Amino acid sequence: MTESVSDSSDSGPDAGAASGTDSAAGTDTADAPDTATSGAAAPAAAAEGEPVVVCFDMDGVLVDSEDYWHPAQREEIFPAVLDGAHPDLDEVTGMNYREMYAYLDGEYATAVSESEFVAVYDEAAETIYGEEVSLLAGAREFVADLRAGGVPVALVSSSPPTWIGTVTERFDLSFDLVRSADEFDGPGKPDPGIYEAAVAGLGGVAERAVVVEDSEHGVRAGAAAGAYTIAYRDDHNADTDLSAADEIADSPEDLFEAVRQATRTLRDSRSGTSGSSG
Known part of the structure; x- marks a missing residue:
């Protein structure tokens, strides 16, 4: 409907x-x-x-893709790139990942550099878009x-x-x-x-x-x-x-x-x- x-x-x-x-x-x-x-x-x-x-x-x-990004962010990415509290997914869903890093760096405690953050997302994206997502x-x-x-x-x-x-x-x-x-x-x-x-x-x-x-x-x-x-x-x-x-x-x-x-x-x-x- x-x-x-x-x-x-x-x-x-x-x-x-x-x-x-x-x-x-x-x-x-x-x-x-x-x-x-x-x-x-x-x-x-x-x-x-x-x-x-x-x-x-x-x-x-x-x-x-959000069916795969959301659990990956909650269970793997945020624990690896943040030192402390994690954002609600609606805070960052729809953001470009470089802008997402700036947001997380300002609002939360980031544990990696921007280049390391981008590398984590690019690695996850290879599997998500190349193998997992459906049209x-x-x-x-x-x-x-x-x-x-x-x-x-x-x-x-x-x-x-x-x-x-x-x-x-x-x-x-x-x-x-x-x-x-x-x-x-x-x-x-x-x-x-x-x-x-x-x-x-x-x-x-x-x-x-x-x-x-x-x-x-x-x-x-x-x-x-x-x-x-x-x-x-x-x-x-x-x-x-x-x-x-x-x-x-x-x-x-x-x-x-x-x-x-x-x-x-x-x-x-x-x-x-x-x-x-x-």
């Missing part, structure tokens, strides 16, 4: 080479795949003349359908380019644009800058953009960027505050339906028709 979230007042770190091209693809003149209507509140009407664009987070959305059921086909329907799609992740490249190559994923917070010249999520840059890179504007996220930092970034923000709820984030999102989906099918409906509503707002007519 999908769930509307009315309290979005809490709007406040996932880029490298993509399998696809690094430019916006076409326009939104073709229909996105048809679905039944969503019960969520419709995105606001948007500026004319810009394509509808979609930005996906990677970890916890397209791949189930969200139907995600490859869904992204391909959006792009074939004239909707440019970006992958916007706090993960570094090498991790992203492992995922896109292993699962044969193609995007019109890939952006990593590790290469972004500015603060990562929850700051909206990386989403603002990704939307602009696709040739879009925030009022005609959809962001798909799963972390508190991520939904805050999408909402603060001005995009219609859809949160994906699963076991790994069952207790995470996702109230900054416009809508929450708790299955792949509901997530895809919510994205399709949002893109249709944003597209149809330009022609003055109702997005719920599909």
